[in-house]
Amino acid sequence: MTGTRPQAEERRPGSPRPTHDVTAAAFDITAALIVVLDRAGRILRFNAACERMTGYREADVTGQVLWPLVLDAPEVARATAVYAAMTPGQPTSRYDNYWLNTQGEQRHIAWATTHLLDADGEIELVVATGVDVTEERRSRLEQQESELRFRALFERSGDGVVLIDPHDPGTPWRIVDCNAAFARMNGYGRHELIGQSIDVLHEDxxxxREGAVQLQWLRDRGEEAHGEGTHRRRDGTVFSIESSSSVITLSGHELVLGIDRDVTERKRTERELRLLNDRLAHDAHHDALTGLPNRLLLLSRLNQERSRALENGTQLAVMFVDLDHFKRVNDSLGHAAGDDLLREVARRLAGVMRPGDTVARVGGDEFVAVLPDLSGAHHAARIARRVRETVLTPIFVGGQAVTIQCSVGISLFPQDAVTAEDLLKRADLAVYEIKKAGKDAVRFFGADMDAAAGARLHMETRLRAAILEESLTLHYQPQVDALSGHLMGLEALARWTDVELGVVSPSEFIPVAEETGLIVPLGAWALDEACRQAAEWNLRVPVAVNVSPSQLMRAEFPETVQATLRRHGLLPQLLKLEVTERLPVRDPVLAAEQLRRLRALGVQLSLDDFGAVQSAVASLMTLPLQEVKLDRGLLAGVTEDPASWQVLRALLALARGLKIPVIVEGVETEAQLAALRSLGFRTVQGYLMGRPERPDEITQRLRNVGHTVSPG
Incomplete structure (x- = not known):
């Protein structure tokens, strides 16, 4: 009780003098604060509610001046002055102030003060009754602060923010307020929108029509509702928005808060990405040169037809077509003529197939056809004869007629094999037998050809021994700056020469390692040896090591990498792990987590064979990558095919947008290098820049060029 001047309630003349006694029970039971002061401000009564609030006992404070007990020093002086200036003859005084308790906590109180007068009409006693309004005041202040914060956010938000009254009977969903961003986004002035129905921005x-239903839906959600839609600007143009809506209470009124964002540009980018992904998906399943299905799509179709044949009890055949002496065309007429010939052969093969057949290009001069719903082996033989006849018809390329022959191997399902891979292998074995016998023939697979399976088992045995004995070697291929030729890195590539098998191509032993699980110890050896060699060279550029999905998915792989780096004293940033996109990953979520753990070590992560499969864009968007290496297949036709040029340009733009560097592998000609330079690619790898070389050859190269490798 302080602050405003107290006002008095007078006794009527002649009325009996009050005794000022208050019934003890009522005085102490009430929750209200009651304090009685004499004219000097001394405490005469201090009820139980006052005791609970302040921590003082009535017996201890009776006779003391009130204000030093419950006010801080500045307020004591002011309260004393106001109290001394009180005059009788005025009604009950009401005001707010605060009291301090014994712990120094400030409590806000709403007071009503009554003056009791003596016989001479002067103030004898002051009775103050108060209610603790601390929590109410705090809530009110918090609401005011919240509304101020809301207003600040409302005005400053970069998104369009609108407040809507869904209850206006005259204007459905009336715009109560909106920020400048909302008005600008919709092409209006702010003053033009306030008071309008939100339907002014809708196309109907x-x-x-549906406001009541929408409002109830928002209430039922009890949280922000997210969605997408369209708005119509003042000029009539329609654009896409992403919207969040919620029901709020502001100054006691139920309103709808909407936060809108113009997503026109994002939608356009998403469409472009979908188109790009569709193109990549098509390219991932089709041969770039001929447009025929590739091996990936072939296997999918073959598995579908195999399942259907099992269900229907029918036969199917796999036909392997290998062009004889195709190399002579390339050597004599050039690669362009060879490409023209392959395109024409592809067109002819597709032309002699039945509507349900599939013909694919699986290698340089190799084609495979899947022939379902056959009546028997003779039916497959009849189609094979048509294939040979159409291929044998002269083809005009390079200004002259070229006659080419082919060898056709056939395997039958289910007689020869039941899996897609085995059917392909056995049709290929049949072609191999034709080649040994002189080419230009049709041959069905025979049981005697199973010797090939034994040879593969023998290779697995020898490879296992080679890994245990560490008799494999690593060769290193440079990755260079496309403009300057400066060395940007080295890729470690496994090589194997066996005492029994001779030189074994990686394309032969790596698949065997993947299929048998030997890729894990092989990969561990390659990682250790590459790090050892890089440390010995004191490389200033990273060494790249290929990592199989089988390695990546092992829980201890990040620890293995860390231990290898420490063992050889190699800085993490000088190791680059290349993860191929061609091989399937069983658990993409776990793979992403493993990559994040590896990146946390400081090693570089590169996505190899990017663009080879349909998931290319998804991989780029979701994996923690620091580099992508474009699949060599994307270079096919880059020097003469505008579509290939556009795909490379789009991929580079996408990678740059995500700030991910790009390497192009498989660069073999000056024309390809020139095209990549003109597109803006920075780093390249391929035979043109240097073939994979032994460590001693790389050592000499590093000494000679000081980490600079010239093209060729």
Whole structure:
């Protein structure tokens, strides 16, 4: 009780003098604060509610001046002055102030003060009754602060923010307020929108028709509702928005808060990405040169037809077509003529197939056809004869007629094999037998050809021994700056020469390692040896090591990498792990987590064979990558095919947008290098820049060029 001047309630003349006694029970039971002061401000009564609030006992404070007990020093002086200036003859005084308790906590109180007068009409006693309004005041202040914060956010938000009254009977979903961003986004002035129905921005009277349902839906959600839609600007153009809506209470009124964002540009980018992904998906399943299905799509179709044949009890055949002496065409007429010939052969093969057949290009001069719903082996033989006849017809390329022959191997399902891979292998074995016998023939697979399976088992045995004995070697291929030729890195590539098998191509022993699980110890050896060699060279550029999905998915792989780096004293940033996109990953979520753990070590992560499969864009968007290496297949036709040029340009733009460097592998000609330079690619790898070389050859190269490798 302080602050404003107290006002008095007079006794009527002649009325009996009050005794000022208050019934003890009522005085102490009430929750209200009651304090009685004499004219000097001394405490005469201090009820139980006052005791609870302040921590003082009535017996201890009776006779003391009130204000030093419950006010801080500045307020004591002011309260004393106001109290001394009180005059009788005025009604009950009401005001707010605060008291301090014994712990120094400030409590806000709403007071009503009554003056009791003596016989001479002067103030004898002051009775103050108070209610603790601390929590109410705090809530009110918090609401005011919240509304101020809301207003600040409302005005400063970069998104369009609108407040809507869904209860206006005259204007359905009336715009109560909106920020400048909302008005600007919709092409209006702010003053033009306030008071209008939100339907002014819709293409029809949506909220007038469905407003009640929408409001109930928002209430039922009890949280922000997210969605997408369209708005119509003042000039009539329609654009896409992403919207969040919620029901709020502001100054006691139920309103709808909407936060809108113009997502036109994002939608356009998403469409472009979908188109790009569709193109990559098509390219991932089709041969770039001929447009025929590739091996990936072939296997999918073959598995579908195999399942259907099992269900229907029918036969199917796999036909392997290998062009004889195709190399002579390339050597004599050039690669362009050879490409023209392959395109024409592809067109002819597709032309002699039945509507349900599939013909694919699986290698340089190799084609495979899947022939379902056969009546028997003779039916497959008849189609094979048509294939040979159409291929044998002269083809005009390079200004002259070229006659080419082919060898056709056939395997039958289910007689020869039941899996897609085995059917392909056995049709290929049949071609191999034709080649040994002189080419230009049709041959069905025979049981005697199973010797090939034994040879593969023998290779697995020898490879296992080679890994245990560490008799494999690593060769290193440079990755260079496309403009300057400066060395940007080295890729470690496994090589194997066996005492029994001779030189074994990686394309032969790596698949065997993947299929048998030997890729894990092989990969561990390659990682250790590459790090050892890089440390010995004191490389200033990273060494790249290929990592199989089988390695990546092992829980201890990040620890293995860390231990290898420490063992050889190699800085993490000088190791680059290349993860191929061609091989399937069983658990993409776990793979992403493993990559994040590896990146946390400081090693570089590169996505190899990017663009080879349909998931290319998804991989780029979701994996923690620091580099992508474009699949060599994307270079096919880059010097003469505008579509290939556009795909490379789009991929580079996408990678740059995500700030991910790009390497192009498989660069073999000056024309390809020139094309990549003109597109803006920075780093390249391929035979043109240097073939994979032994460590001693790389050592000499590093000494000679000081980490600079010239093209060729």
């Amino acid at each position: 009277d949506l909220m007038a």
